[in-house]
Amino acid sequence: RKEVEQDPGPFNVPEGATVAFNCTYSNSASQSFFWYRQDCRKEPKLLMSVYSSGNEDGRFTAQLNRASQYISLLIRDSKLSDSATYLCVVNNWVGSARQLTFGSGTQLTVLP
Amino acid sequence: DAGITQSPRHKVTETGTPVTLRCHQTENHRYMYWYRQDPGHGLRLIHYSYGVKDTDKGEVSDGYSVSRSKTEDFLLTLESATSSQTSVYFCAIRGTGSRNEQYFGPGTRLTVT
Numbered sequence: 001r002k003e004v005e006q007d008p009g010p011f012n013v014p015e016g017a018t019v020a021f022n023c024t025y026s027n028s029a030s031q032s033f034f035w036y037r038q039d040c041r042k043e044p045k046l047l048m049s050v051y052s053s054g055n056e057d058g059r060f061t062a063q064l065n066r067a068s069q070y071i072s073l074l075i076r077d078s079k080l081s082d083s084a085t086y087l088c089v090v091n092n093w094v095g096s097a098r099q100l101t102f103g104s105g106t107q108l109t110v111l112p
Numbered sequence: 113d114a115g116i117t118q119s120p121r122h123k124v125t126e127t128g129t130p131v132t133l134r135c136h137q138t139e140n141h142r143y144m145y146w147y148r149q150d151p152g153h154g155l156r157l158i159h160y161s162y163g164v165k166d167t168d169k170g171e172v173s174d175g176y177s178v179s180r181s182k183t184e185d186f187l188l189t190l191e192s193a194t195s196s197q198t199s200v201y202f203c204a205i206r207g208t209g210s211r212n213e214q215y216f217g218p219g220t221r222l223t224v225t
Binding site for chain 1: 152153154155156157160162168170202211212213214215216217218219
């Protein structure tokens with residue numbers, strides 16, 4: 001079982017739609033959580049951290065359910081510029097070091 | 113912009129040749145990381161550094177070595193490149209927050225023929 005699992009998609013949605021991505025993680029001791037965005041042939045960029053109480057940044061809402069080991073990202077009013085791959089990322093202790101574990105990503109295409 | 117550059121940005125090399133990739137940062141970050149990204153896999157950690165001359169292995173370190181003689185530079189070396197090391201390599205730094213947020217360089221696309 002992968003440590004961080006995501007539905008690879010692709011998700012093809014019209015402009016203005018609401019779309020949700022889900023992610024599950026296997027390590028119940030995971031400490032912090034993130035969503036990154038990666039455009040084609042570019043580096044991953046931090047989109048937002050995910051906090052236990054849920055958090056919002058403009059059109060983006062992230063939720064964390066520690067009991068179910070589940071993270072979600074909701075994008076409202078999708079824009080063409082939201083087309084990208086979204087990476088679910090979990091921070092764990094590995095020995096004495098903190099390390100990030102990345103999901104394989106969910107591909108989103110927003111259609112005009 | 114996290115002030116990270118990587119060189120070269122693209123490289124084609126032959127099996128068995130040594131290859132060194134460079135990561136350079138301008139903001140004096142202590143932690144630096146090397147990842148590789150392959151289709152169907154998430155980014156996987158190769159090696160990381162927690163200070164000058166302080167490095168440790170990640171998940172996929174076999175066939176790779178690293179060095180950090182200055183805070184700003186973190187080098188990744190493939191001693192004898194193999195076709196399985198064809199990949200996109202990303203360098204990252206740990207930001208100043210407490211949650212281990214990391215910020216990535218633009219990547220190096222390496223092809224081993």
